[in-house]
Amino acid sequence: MNVKDILEKRRSVRHYDSNYKISSETLTALVESASKSPNGNNIQATRYLIIEDANLRNLLLPIAFNQQQIVEASTLIVMLGDYQAFNKGNIIKIHEEGYQAGYFDESLRDNLANAAINYYESKTKEDLKLELTRDVSLASMSLVLLANEAGFDTITMSGYDSKKLKEILNISDRYLDVMLIAIGKGIKAGHKTVRHNVNKVIYKNEII
Numbered sequence: 001m002n003v004k005d006i007l008e009k010r011r012s013v014r015h016y017d018s019n020y021k022i023s024s025e026t027l028t029a030l031v032e033s034a035s036k037s038p039n040g041n042n043i044q045a046t047r048y049l050i051i052e053d054a055n056l057r058n059l060l061l062p063i064a065f066n067q068q069q070i071v072e073a074s075t076l077i078v079m080l081g082d083y084q085a086f087n088k089g090n091i092i093k094i095h096e097e098g099y100q101a102g103y104f105d106e107s108l109r110d111n112l113a114n115a116a117i118n119y120y121e122s123k124t125k126e127d128l129k130l131e132l133t134r135d136v137s138l139a140s141m142s143l144v145l146l147a148n149e150a151g152f153d154t155i156t157m158s159g160y161d162s163k164k165l166k167e168i169l170n171i172s173d174r175y176l177d178v179m180l181i182a183i184g185k186g187i188k189a190g191h192k193t194v195r196h197n198v199n200k201v202i203y204k205n206e207i208i
Helices: 003-009 024-034 054-063 088-100 106-121 125-149 162-168
Strands: 046-051 075-082 153-157 175-184 186-188
Touching: 003 125, 024 046, 024 125, 046 054, 046 125, 054 162, 075 125, 088 106, 125 153, 125 175, 162 175
Parallel strands: none
Antiparallel strands: 046 075, 075 175, 153 175
8 A cells, every 4th residue: 555545544543442453573574664754864863762652551441531442452652752862972973874885975965964963953942843843743743654554443532631641651851751642543434624725735935
């Protein structure tokens, strides 16, 4: 199934077979592919916190408005952005790895690394939050598409208490939580949704 077909057919599924398991190998392969998603300056800030423990899922259920996919889906992933990815050391290390792999020469290595370092140095915390949100969202969409391609059902969730989630999971302020993704085998199809006609969302040269 191609990407266009997946987008046409996918639904946000809220009811899952709680007995269905996704193997660790399959999940790792999905995340590995999703990690190839576009990201700013290749700083690779997206982190995937997989919640397997049933007790933790039960604790998360009430802070996510009792959405049953929290406990029923085969996999629950907290999609995070790592603020430490903006650190100079991380940027230099990643570009050195690219150089060692033969992807570019020393000059381009240094130009790319210095451009990224200089770019982030002037950013505010809110600017960096936006950078993380962009990168994690791109990876999240890739993960959803890959999971659907593999025959699984998915739903993305922003409906949860962020502060309480971070408390329960001991997530420090080093990380920005962007969304939750549930993956599994649906037992009830998600409902269809109406989308705007394409001519309503396309503008050229200026937006009214």
